[in-house]
Amino acid sequence: MKILITGGAGFLGQRLARRLLERGNLMGKPITGLTLLDVVRPPDLGDERVRAETGDIADRSVLERCVGADTQAIFHLAAIVSGQAEADFDLGMRINLDASRLLLDVCRSLGHAPRVLFTSSVAVYGGTLPDVVRDDTALNPKSSYGTQKAIAELLLCDYSRRGFVDGRVLRLPTISVRPGRPNAAASSFASGIIREPLNGERAVCPVSGDVRLWLLSPQKAIESLIAGCELEQEALGTWPVVNMPGLSVSVAEMVDALKEVAGEEVASLIDWQPDLKIEKIVGSWPGAWETSRAEKLGLAADRNFSDVIRAFIAESKAA
Amino acid sequence: MKILITGGAGFLGQRLARRLLERGNLMGKPITGLTLLDVVRPPDLGDERVRAETGDIADRSVLERCVGADTQAIFHLAAIVSGQAEADFDLGMRINLDASRLLLDVCRSLGHAPRVLFTSSVAVYGGTLPDVVRDDTALNPKSSYGTQKAIAELLLCDYSRRGFVDGRVLRLPTISVRPGRPNAAASSFASGIIREPLNGERAVCPVSGDVRLWLLSPQKAIESLIAGCELEQEALGTWPVVNMPGLSVSVAEMVDALKEVAGEEVASLIDWQPDLKIEKIVGSWPGAWETSRAEKLGLAADRNFSDVIRAFIAESKAA
Incomplete structure (x- = not known):
């Protein structure tokens, strides 16, 4: 079982990597390789299963170096955060949209429909919202970040429907409390x-x-990413997007x-x-x-x- | 007032062109130029205001030839229809998504925020639908065409929100009765x-x-395109997407x-x-x-x- 984590030098990426290495398996199979890809060099985790790759995720050749016929699970965490995507429109489009699509296209070209998990966000919603936001509430994002995430969701759903990937999206609440320093997210x-x-x-x-x-702790976020990746496609039905409890x-x-x-x-x-x-x-x-569907799928706040x-x-x- | 119609050789494009020439004005200004762009040569309408351009709409230089600082309204009708976009995934992505984005980017680069009307479709909906589909019902398209249209909508909304264009989307019912021959649309x-x-x-x-x-006649479709283009941004509020009556x-x-x-x-x-x-x-x-919003905006079936x-x-x- 080989795994790729994009955004592997980031806070969630590193934490997910450590947890996966500790667990030793995913989807019932032993983890033999874990590639961490990021634009800055991922830290050395002191584990020989780990391969650190530095590069621009919007560059096809970088992705082709990181995704192979033996890659069975991909956690796509790399993103330009909300505040930065609002300040630099082109950068947000390039990383949040183009790179996500490129990743799906590289998977498609390999032909083995790997499991691909995208993280999405509360930011896909916006505008006049009903009292209770439900799975079937329309997306009307009021930020470029939210727009780009909403588009990536639609792409992943269609690539999944066509059998190019075995995809799923977790819409994550705002993660709090993050360690480290402030970042450019509007929710920092x-x-x-x-x-x-x-x-x-x-x-x-x-x-x-x-x-x-709508908040989720880092601990629960990591648990959710792993549980979300391990969900069978059948459990997700015809809509592989899950509004995460918070x-x-x-x-x-x-x-x-x-x-x-x-x-x-x-x-x-x-x-x-x-x-x-x-x-x-x-x-x-x-x-x-509303979170009843996520709870039925075993995800918790x-x-x-x-x-x-x-x-x-x-x-x-x-x- | 100069206008561009993409898909100008198509059934709706030609019909819209004729109607606009007949009217002589749009948004209260006399029409001095009407560019018809299509991949096949648009027919000669025998009017000196018309310029016919043939080219690939996903090619930036073609769009730059057709959109200038004096282009004040753009009707973006060019599309790969549903059946064809399902059969040829890459072609659908290229025309329905990439070309739509390119058009928005060319407008953005000019800086004068021209009015841009995208047509969208019933195909953006799908999956388990409530008894009454409303403006705030989530999009869950079950075709690549619907996915590409939903993405183009999101792009147009964000480019509008940022002031790059003065955009609006009309979600059209299935047009019936079209003259001519069958096409590759699933609804042909x-x-x-x-x-x-x-x-x-x-x-x-x-x-x-x-x-x-959910049907609309060609006559009403053309009336709607013109009325939709003439709507002031304020009338559309924070959501420039209109579910058209049918x-x-x-x-x-x-x-x-x-x-x-x-x-x-x-x-x-x-x-x-x-x-x-x-x-x-x-x-x-x-x-x-549900169509009450469209009706308030003066659009009719x-x-x-x-x-x-x-x-x-x-x-x-x-x-």
Whole structure:
């Protein structure tokens, strides 16, 4: 069983790689090779099953180097995040759309229909949303990132329907709490307002407290990626897109959870500085959606956000 | 006011060109130039305002020849029809997706945000549909054509949101009765079962009588294209996609209308020969959708299908 992870130097990519190596198998088969592809050099994981590849994922020859007739599972995590895709339209189109299509085309040319998992996002929704966003709610993205993700979903569905790949899409909630530093995602603050105060640093919250987010912890995200990859095509029926369970938490509730876990003083390190550009993008995303289908497929959210913060603290201490 | 019609040699393109020349103006301005672009040579319309261009619409230089800083309205009708896009995946992707994107990019590079109208289709829907398909019903296309149209819609919406074009999409019902000969559209029979019998020829109906279609006459389609182009961006709000009104008619009801207008003998020229490939595609399309928004925008359907047949007969006699 050989696996490719695109975005393999990224936060989720590295974490997924470590978890897969630890597990030793996927889809019931031993993992014999794990290629990590990224535009920056993936870190050395000290495991001889790992091959690190550096290159531009929108370059066909790079993908052809990483996907072979023996590649049986692909986790396509590489992406230009929402804020950056809004700021640099061409870059977003090239990585989020063109590279995704190229990956599907390279798989198609090999002819063995490998399993391909795309991650998508709350950002595919937007505009006037019903009270409860459901699987059959139309996509009306209000960001270029959301548009590009929605297009990649449609492509993956059609390539799957035609038998070119055995594809599936997981629409992930916003991941919080991410370790590390802020990034160019419009939702970067959703980790920053927890992580920075816990590190004794000030953090800016660019949206108001009543903005509702749909959140998933990194731990649950990795579990979901593996479970999603292991789902049989039949289980997905005629629609291989899954709206992932999450926690619906307002920003004020996130801060309350931080107070509960770490105290008032820590929470007072948050500076409320509205940024209309960010509020416009993040406010267009659903703060929750219907998840019964995902639950039937065995996918699950975190129990509550305080526990998510506690897990982040425990992990930071262990690291 | 200069206008471009892609697919200008096609049935709708020619008809739209004639109507625009007859009108003499669009969006309140006199029409001074009308470029017809197609892969085959558009017919000579005997009007000095018309420029006929032949070329591959997926070739940037061809589009750059046809779209200039003075192009104020573009009707993008060129497409590979459903049956052909299913049979030739690469051709469908190239024309229905790549060329549509290229057209948007050429407009973007000019910087004057021309008005751009894309036509889309019932084929963007599919899968398990609710009883009433609404504007906010998710797209789950079950054909490559539908997928490519859905992607083109998303692109146009984002290019519009960013101000690169002043775009709008009309999702057209199946056009019936088309004159001429059968084509490679999965819905070709929706004209053939009326047109051929009226011409004394046998016609094959590849789907069962209870299949419900969402129909629009050529006359109403042309009126809608012009009205849709003339809609102000503000009227469209944040979602420039319009589900066009149509007639919801079962195939059996279409045949009943043919009997009513032309008699039993004419209707007996239909041979019922099920074709599962066609039934699968056409059966995935909605047989109706909610149209109140389109009606508020001043767009209208035909009154009944018998009148549509009568108009076709009258027009055929006049030609």
